[in-house]
Amino acid sequence: MTTTPAAPAYDLPGWKHAYAGKVREIYIPEAAADFASADKMLMVATDRISAYDFILDTPIPDKGKVLTGLSLWWFDQLADVVGNHVLSTDVPSAVTGRAIICKPLHMFPVECVARGYLTGSGLADYTTSGMVCGNALPAGLGEADRLTPAIFTPAFKAELGDHDENITFDKTVDLVGAEDAEALRDLTLRLYTRAEEIARERGIVLADTKFEFGRDASGQIVLGDEVLTPDSSRFWDAADYAPGKVQASFDKQFVRDWLTGPDSSWDRNSELPPPALPEQIVARTRARYVEAFERLTGTTFPA
Structure with a gap:
């Protein structure tokens, strides 16, 4: 929790x-x-x-x-x-x-996820069923393989403390209606395609990302929350990318690795909170976030 x-x-x-x-x-x-x-x-x-x-x-x-x-x-x-x-x-x-x-928005109860590469929970679902959120994929795919075209894999937003639930497009229709579901899918894939091209020009692979949409006071669907950050996206270094292996991400990988490694002495399956992070893990994690900012924007991070 x-x-x-x-x-x-x-x-x-x-x-x-x-x-x-x-x-x-x-x-x-x-x-x-x-x-x-x-x-x-x-x-x-x-x-x-x-x-x-x-x-x-x-x-x-x-x-x-x-x-x-x-x-x-x-x-x-x-x-x-x-x-x-x-x-x-x-x-x-x-x-x-x-x-x-x-703006205050009336948010849709769906996280709109686009996947351009097979990894994480998407790979787990594919390994079990050959599909990801109802999207049937070709046989024989593996870790970090590119998906062409990218796929829409929505998730139902859970309450704080619970896990979001991956859902199908049909379930999205049940939640928001056919017209809005189609609009959200279209916007998600258009945004991903544009962002993937921009990131690739800067030597970054955008493996997947989530968007959150809502309606403003005029009834227009607009983009809210955060967008295309290391917390909401999986960024990989294009120079190091190679399918068939787990890629290093521009996110909190150092934190996760330390918490589950031998130095933390923390049992992930316990209900005890994790220990404090050591200074070197904090510094390396900060540096990774800043690197993502600078490589994508082409500007120096204003510390």
């Missing part, structure tokens, strides 16, 4: 805390009674990191700024495909660089 932060990460004048997730916190204007009456929200990316359904006690410095900066960059790259929820980056000084002011 994922632990939930006990208290808001920031005390922000003019804003009141409304929600805490694994990494992000949502604030609404003090004058708003609740989400429903708020005309804008402040979304803050903290430096928290989660692994194996636990929010770790050790933060990764600047992680929230990487996630926010990279999301904003991608929103700009993809603006001609679909609109997004960003209203402003003029945020309180305490959260500069790690927060945006955004």
